Amino acid sequence: MKFPYLKEAIKSAFKKPSTEPYPKVNKEAPEGYRGKIKYYPEKCVNCGLCIRVCAPGCITRTIEKVEEGDKVTFTFYQGQCTFCSLCADFCPRGAIELTKDYHLAVTDPKDLIVSGTFIKKAPPKPPVQPQNQPAAKNQESNA
Amino acid sequence: MILVNYIACIILIVLGFYVILTKKNILKIIIGMGLVDYGINLLIISIGFNPGGTAPIFTFSELRPESFFVDPVPQALTLTSIVIGACVTAMALSLVIKIKEKYGTLDADKVRRLNG
Amino acid sequence: MLKELIAKSFEKSPWLFHLNTGSCNGCDIEIVSVITPRYDAERMGFKLTGTPRHADIVLVTGPITSQSKDRLIRTLAQVPDPKVVVAIGSCPRSTNVFNGSYSVEGPLDKYVPIDVSVAGCPPKPEAIIDGLAKAIEILKEKRRAMK
Amino acid sequence: MQHYPILSIVTLFLGAFLTVIFGSKNETVRKFIALVASSISLILVLMLIKPVMIENNVIQYWMGNWRPIHDWAIGIGLEVDSLGLFFGIIAVVTIFLSIVFSFRYTEKDSETDKYYVLFLMLSGSVLGLVFTGDLFNMFVMIEIMTFAAVGLTAFRNYQEGALEAALKYLVLGSIGSSLVLAGTITIYSQVHTLNMAQISALLFNNLTPSTLFAFALLLAGYSLKAFVVPFHPAAPDAYMSAPSSISMAFSGMVNKAGVYAIIRLVYVLYHAMSFKSIQLLLIIIGTITMFVGVTMALAQNDFKRLLAFHSISQIGYVITAVGVSTALGLTAGLYHALNHTLFKGLLFLTAGAVFYATGTTDLNKLGGLAKKMPQTAAVFLIGAFSISGLPPFNGFVSKWLVYQATYQANLAPVTIVALLVSVMTLASFIKVAQSIFFGQMPKEFENVKEVPLSMRIPMWIMAILCVLTGIFPNFVTKYLISPAVSAALNVGKYIDIMMGNGYAEKILGKPVEIPAVDYVLAGYWNPVAWLVLFALLLLAVTIVAVAGGFNTASLPVDGDDSKYEVFFGGEANEYSHVKGNDLFWGLKYDLRHYFGFMHDAHSGIINDYALWAIFTTTIFIVYIFLLVP
């Protein structure tokens, strides 16, 4: 019959509890925590790298043709996100950021959607060139 | 004379118990029970026996203090006991027949489906 | 008066039942950490029970594998009313990285309505506590609707 | 009134003969004869309660009117004192209920005329045994009893082990009978009389080696008939393979006949309870009996075999309490004997009902029968709670008296063992409840039905008696137990009634005194308790009313969905039942050496059992020779 924690238990009973009073006092997440996704559409260049690296496929993109160019909408569905931060790391322009905000409990799944829209101006129409192939290549890389 | 009786009945009883304890054949165990029975019957008779006594046939008017006779009660007891012993043996033998039919053996070591 | 007491008690003593439907254990560990001294969900009356019959709130983790689908449906049916289903982590909400796998039959809302979902992979314990707080509100409403 | 005892015995034997003559062809006739014979004998014995128990008379009856001449008994006499009548009442109630139960229970058997013949002979012999005043007559009756019991054990000879059990019972029984006979004639050789009253008078302060030897033999012989522990191994086999109505009779009266004979022997015949060593001997064998019986019962997998080991265990309580030998102890012992008849009879009947409905009593094959046989389950629970000694059932009262008697006699270890045995009894009945009546039902018992009314009536009578003797203990002790206790202690009166007034004083050399049956019953039930009970019932009703959840009609009807299946880790509801073998793992594991030893010891070989019996007899002889004088 050994009670190795007896002393500690009795000592702790008279100490202040180590519980964090969370809902009353908001708590900062630690440095480097990957929480809620923040998307800066103004920085985005619609390169699509993030979609390529996203494992669960939580990023969707819709492109609408409007007068000025393409209306690009990026939708991040956090209900499907693993918060791996690969998209942010790969984004060449720093348009995606994983904040320290962890308040991700919602009753309506729509609240989990982060989306941003920007209009990517269509480039001025290039003169028609005899060689088609390089132009196609250029277009592709733009897309 | 009477001592021989006692010795004989003790031998019979002990022999009977010996057979019950050591013999594995159920038939022999029943013979052992019979031996014990006979030993006890002999004991009863011997207890009632008075050397030189007459047969115990009297009416109350004939009974006198000096009349010397064999105790009649043990004889009655012996008769009862013999009858009961015979019944028990008959019962046991009928069981043995049934057991032989059902188990195919009379070995006490094998007739032990109920144990533990 | 008894009714008021009962209604009041519903927000003070929600009991949890934890259901793992093929989770990677990340969320499970976070659920356990909610009841550790640091977060101590018991101070708000939360208690992990061992059987669905005692539960008010069911915490579902994992992307509903085909092995666990029938078990999930059966177990959820066995919880007495009123009950609240909370999806912990992204998996039950949307099957997360397992999306499209041959053995995953999620997401959860194909089978039962999800009342609260806590996103995260895994969610932080604080987020789970937030989710539970929301679940209590829903539990109260369901109780009111029941009567 | 003088003739009631002999008539009640003769009726039963006559019934047996009439059944042979008229009942062999017609089912109804033999049932009618059995019912009439048993009810006449029941009524005759119950009519004796008023003169014997309440007015405290002792009925003596000389067969053929051969009264004692010159203070010497030469005829065979019947003597019914309260002690004998107490056991007589136990016997006739058992007989009557068992006969009623048999009517439907044996309907699947052929040749039930033999069953009724043997049963009536068994009943008659037990009544004869408890009413007789003649030592040799006791031997004859006990021999008839054994004989009939063996026949009845082998009645269902198609059943596994019935023949074997009968053979074991026969061999051991005949060893016991031989011991009894040898003891009887050894006494006869010393005192030249067979009348128990006269023997008792002549043996007072007159113990010679021969009479001590006879005492040891008789004690061993009657212990064998009561199945106390080293003599017990034939009992479970026989109880298990006999039909349940017979098992009930075995535990209700055949066992009790042995107990009665022991009480008669040590209290009346030999005045032996003044010897500390005899008290100790009875207490030791009683304690061993109760402990071994209950631990063996825990390990059993057959309902009836388990009950049989409990019979042994409860007889241990009786013997222990009788061995304490104070008025309180004897009260406890007799009360427990009465209760044992009631609850064990009830339990054997439920076993019979289960067998009737399902065709098996194996704990590992049954399950969930409470849904199909609710009444049987209810009476089983009453019986199980009674035998485990839960208040307010009767087992509690008598066990409580046993504890009180033992601790007042400064026998703390015995009290500890008795309480432990009580808990283990509870454990083994929990095992039965779980494996037979609760849990899930195997598929093959879907069509099981509740047993017919004529089988339920005896069970309910027994159950009601269990409750009544539990909540009216003062009533029972006043009208049944105390007279019997005072009769057991009042040897002088027993002698005087038989041999004529003044005989006892002449031989014993001291005036006949009426023994004091006084003990403080640290009241368990008194008028206050009634008020409490009333208030509690009111409380229960209130709770039920307030909660509302107990209004079973308002609960949703069992749907087909999985909501109403048991929680099984989410798995589909398949048959899964924790059976008798699976229970009490920790206990079995910790005590595995003990259980293993006991299992090996009960080897099932006749020679071994005979060896135990003879060895224990030898120990008795040596003990009594060494310690008594």
Place this chain on the structure above:
Amino acid sequence: MVVLSYLFYVLVFPGLLFSTIVGLILSGIDRKVVARMQKRIGPPIIQPFYDFFKLLGKETIVPRTASRKTFLYAPVIGLLALVTVALFIPMFKFTAISTVADIIVIIYLLTIPAVALIIGGAASGSPYAGVGISREMVAIISYELPLVIVLLTIGKKVGMALNNGAITFSLSQIVNYQAQYGPMITKWSLIPAAIALLLIIPIKVGSVPFDIAEAETEICEGPLVEYSGVPLAIFKLNHAIKMFIMTSLFVTLFLSGKGTGILIVDILLQVILSAIVVIVSISTLKAITARLKVEQVLKFFWTYPTALALLSLILVWMGF
């Protein structure tokens, strides 16, 4: 009038209402203290009330395999037995019903809630319940042996002083003895018995490390697995009342004394002492240990507490 007073005893004090409130508060204290010993904040002390009332509002499900009546009535039977025991336990000088206060009656009545739990669990037809009742029964067998010896020891000690050496089991005599000679705990020969009883209390109320029957992580709360709603609430209430009764019994057996003579103060004292016993025996063990295995429980109780109790018994027998 008498009927009314007994109704009051049964329903209000010291019966149903009083023992319910005190029992629930004690179990709240227990939970709070355990939490503090583990450096947690812990639930509020009235948390058990919330649990109880919440369960009253839940749906009651009766499984298909269950024997309905047995399943539903088992908890009520247990509650009735506990209320009855509450009437018998003296609080210093006060007892509701003193004439029938006998320890053996109390021991048997205290077995009834456990049996009710077992029968209720068995009636549910769940295999988890089957395992649970098996364990519960092993637990009962385990603690019964030392418990009996402890009570016998006290009976002997009191009997030697008041009853000419014959053992007494009367609770009122035990209280009288302590009123005359001071609390039982001050007799050094009885200290081992007191320790043994302190070890028995947790298993009797089924708390960690002896909660083998209701191990929620292994066998899904054992016998309680199929219970929900009102019957479950009553079982939880039984649990709480059992905690109060066992600790109160300890106080009566070991810490009782003259009392102050004022009824309310005495009762308050009894409750406070009970709470201290709860903290010492239940909460401390709960905070620092993990659940034992079934066979370990039996082995533990048949060695340490039994040995302690026997030591006391022998000491008392020798006249110390």
